[in-house]
Structures are given as C-alpha cells and as structure tokens.
Amino acid sequence: MSEFSEPVADRPGTGDEGSPRGRRLRLVALLLLLVVLVVTVIRVIAAVGPPTREQLREQAGLAGKQTLYIGVKDDQPGVSQQLENGAFEGFDIEIAYMIAEDLGFDAPRVRFLAIESEDRARRQARDVDGSYVTVDLVVASYSITKQRQEQGVVFSAPYLETEQSVLTLASYEGTVTSLRDLADKRVCTLGTSTAESGLEQRVPRAYGRNRISGCIQELHDGDVDAVISDAAILAGFVGPRPPGELPPKNKLERVKKLRHWDIGDDRAERYGVNAGPNPALRDLVNLSLQESAEGPDGARWRVAFDRYLRSEQQYNNPQQVAVDRQPQPEPEDRVEVRQWPWERFALPYPHRSPPAWSSGVARARVRRSSGC
Known part of the structure; x- marks a missing residue:
C-alpha cells in the first residue's frame, strides 16, 4: 500500500466526533444542560425569592373574590x-x-360603604x-399615627399629606x-380624629362630633365660632361646587361664605389605607402606591389630585389644601414581587388594560356607575 492509500478513518478530524x-449530539447535550440549569434557577428563585403578584393575591384571599368592599x-x-x-x-x-x-x-x-370615624379601626x-x-379596605382620610398603630391599625404607605387648619365664617371678627x-x-x-386629640387643653370649649358636616352646619347656623380639622377636609366646604356636578346626598342649609385660616401647624397629616391584619393585602396596597409614586402609572394620582384638590386651592388661599406630590414610600413600606425578565416587556399590570389616566382623561363615566 502506498503512502497515498492511507485509510480515511485514520485521518485527524474525520472521526464521529x-x-x-x-455536532448534533453535542448541541443536544448543551441544550439539555441549559434546560436543567434554567429549571434549577427557577426553582431556587421560586423557593427563596419574593412572591409573585398572583401569589400575594392568593395569600390576601382575593383569588375568586367577586366584590371588593371599601369603607369611605x-x-x-x-x-x-x-x-x-x-x-x-x-x-x-x-x-x-x-x-x-x-x-x-x-x-x-368595587362597592363603597360609608364609614364613621370611630369605626375605621375596626373596618x-x-x-x-x-x-x-x-x-376589605378603609380609604377615609385616615391619618397615620403611632397611637393608632399601637392600637393595632395596619396602615399602608401614605398617599396624601396635608395639615390641620381652621374654618370660620367670612364675617368672623378677628384673626386666627x-x-x-x-x-x-x-x-x-x-x-376621634387627630384634631380632637389634646384640643381640650388648648381650647376648653371645643368638642367633637361624629361627622364633619355636622360641625360645618353648626358653623353656618352660628352655633360655633370655628371648625378645626385637616385642610384637605375643610377646603371642599369653602368654594362653590363646580357647575354641572350632581348635588351631594348630604346637603347643608343656610349656607354662608366661609374663610380658611392657616394656623401654622407644622404637624403633617399623612393619610393611609387600613388594610386589616392580612400582610399580603397590605403589601398589595403598598405595591399599588409604590408603582403610582415611582412608575409610569403615576399620572393616575396626579389627575385625581388636580381634579379634586388643586382645583380648590384658589378658594382657600393662603392655606395650602394639601401637598401636591405623592408621598414616597418609606423603606419599611417597600414591596418586591417576582417578575421574570420576559414579563418586563409585557404590560406592567397584567390584570388590566393600559389606563386612560396617562392621557389626562378622568374616570367620571366609571365613577358614576359604582355607588351605594
């Protein structure tokens, strides 16, 4: 056999490998290895990582729930x-x-039910x-205080900041x-409000009523000289109701012009949601507020503020109605949820369509449909 008739199988690189x-076998083996690695990573993350949004919903008892009841x-x-x-x-x-x-x-x-101040802690x-x-939730101008937390109220992160102020008749003689x-x-x-706490020492003739509208009616009737409460609450009684709006169910009588006084109170009244004892429900509420404060959905808060609170400012100067930015969540209120990389390219809120808030459209048509 000549040197040119050497068997082909003995040449380097011509074997089965x-x-x-x-090459196909090596590719299949590599793919199998990657699949095993991905499955292992997913199982580890699922075991020790943060819960998903759906897992929080299940833990909060919302899966399969048909109606959400909110006290307001x-x-x-x-x-x-x-x-x-x-x-x-x-x-x-x-x-x-x-x-x-x-x-x-x-x-x-969503079903709204009227709630009195003393019933907010018990929901x-x-x-x-x-x-x-x-x-399920209480969203009722409920100020976050240490005393209420010590009594067992589980608050969400704050969603509005205001301060205490005073209303009198515009004809009030003197200054406040x-x-x-x-x-x-x-x-x-x-x-049972923060305004009532400690008020009797500074204003001996002060007393509390169950409803702020009762105080305002007594002010119009001349039975009291002033009303003290949060500026955001009092501001709505000062200016005229926008034309075309439906009248309120609870109407005031013998209405007179009012004046809003800034009393220089530096204590912040920060409203929170009472989410009850379920930590998963509280986390979901905090997640919503967190995404509103920091995410692309923040226009929802801004539209609500502009429509209802900023529009009142012109009638309440120099008293500020409320701080015109959403409070940032505190570190202890921050929530993390597990989100896979491919989910980041989908809707940020997979359970609903993109909101109309980003275009500045208010939800009046939806709001009217949910009552009683």
Whole structure:
C-alpha cells in the first residue's frame, strides 16, 4: 500500500466526533444542560425569592373574590362624598379605584360603604339596610399615627399629606393665626380624629362630633365660632361646587361664605389605607402606591389630585389644601414581587388594560356607575 492509500478513518478530524452527527449530539447535550440549569434557577428563585403578584393575591384571599368592599367617608367634598344618586366622588374615591384596579377589581366590582370615624379601626361600615359590614379596605382620610398603630391599625404607605387648619365664617371678627386665638371660642371638630386629640387643653370649649358636616352646619347656623380639622377636609366646604356636578346626598342649609385660616401647624397629616391584619393585602396596597409614586402609572394620582384638590386651592388661599406630590414610600413600606425578565416587556399590570389616566382623561363615566 502506498503512502497515498492511507485509510480515511485514520485521518485527524474525520472521526464521529467531527461529523454532523457528532455536532448534533453535542448541541443536544448543551441544550439539555441549559434546560436543567434554567429549571434549577427557577426553582431556587421560586423557593427563596419574593412572591409573585398572583401569589400575594392568593395569600390576601382575593383569588375568586367577586366584590371588593371599601369603607369611605360620605360627607367630605373634594375628599370623599356621596352624591344624591348614590355614587361617590372625591380624591379618596379615585385613590380607592386606583388601588382596586391594581388588586384586580374593575369599577363595577368595587362597592363603597360609608364609614364613621370611630369605626375605621375596626373596618366596620354601614350597608344601605343599616347592618354593619366588615370592609376589605378603609380609604377615609385616615391619618397615620403611632397611637393608632399601637392600637393595632395596619396602615399602608401614605398617599396624601396635608395639615390641620381652621374654618370660620367670612364675617368672623378677628384673626386666627394659632389655636391660642380660639381659647375662648366655641370650636367643633371631628370626633376621634387627630384634631380632637389634646384640643381640650388648648381650647376648653371645643368638642367633637361624629361627622364633619355636622360641625360645618353648626358653623353656618352660628352655633360655633370655628371648625378645626385637616385642610384637605375643610377646603371642599369653602368654594362653590363646580357647575354641572350632581348635588351631594348630604346637603347643608343656610349656607354662608366661609374663610380658611392657616394656623401654622407644622404637624403633617399623612393619610393611609387600613388594610386589616392580612400582610399580603397590605403589601398589595403598598405595591399599588409604590408603582403610582415611582412608575409610569403615576399620572393616575396626579389627575385625581388636580381634579379634586388643586382645583380648590384658589378658594382657600393662603392655606395650602394639601401637598401636591405623592408621598414616597418609606423603606419599611417597600414591596418586591417576582417578575421574570420576559414579563418586563409585557404590560406592567397584567390584570388590566393600559389606563386612560396617562392621557389626562378622568374616570367620571366609571365613577358614576359604582355607588351605594
């Protein structure tokens, strides 16, 4: 055999490992290894990583739930009030709708029930038949305080910041720059509120009522000299109701022109949602507020603020109605959820369509459909 007739099989690189079949086997083995690696990583992350949004919904008892019950105020124009047709409107109502959407409930599946101040901690609201209902959430101008937290109220992150102020008749003789100016005056405030706490020492003739609208009616009637409460709550009673709006269910009588006084109170009233004892539900509420404050959906908060609170500012100067930016969540209120890389290219909120808020469209048509 000549040197030119050497067997082909003995030449380097011509064995099975260099053949198309060998390359296919190596590719299959590599793909199998990658699949095993991905499955292992996913199982590790699922075991020790943060929960998904859907897992939080299951832990919160929302999976399969048909209606979300929310306790709200019914006599605070601009913040939360009930209209004569039974629907609710106001800044708190829009925040409640925003959170409900992020929990997976569109407007027809949200039911608002009027709640009194002393019932907010227990989440007990009155139904139309007079019976008490334990609501899922309380969004009712509820200030976050250390005392309330120590008593067991589980608050979300804050969603609005305001301060305490004073209302008098526009014809009031004198000035009100601090509570000292009311030391000998008859003053009404909302019972079990932060305004009532410690007020009796500074204003001996002060007393609390169950509803702020009751205080305002007494002011119009001349039974009290002043009303003290949060600026955001009082502001809605000062200016005229926008033309074309439906009248409120709770109407005031013998209405007179009012004046809003800045008393220089540097204590911030920061409103939070009472989400009850379920930590998963609280986390979902905080996640909604967090995404609103930091994510592309923040226009929802801005539209609600502009529509109901900023529009009142012109009638309440120099008292600021509320801070015109959403409070940033504190580190302890921040929530992380597991989101796979491919989900980041989908809708940020897979349970609902992109909102119309980013285009500045208010949800009046939806708000009217959900009442009582």
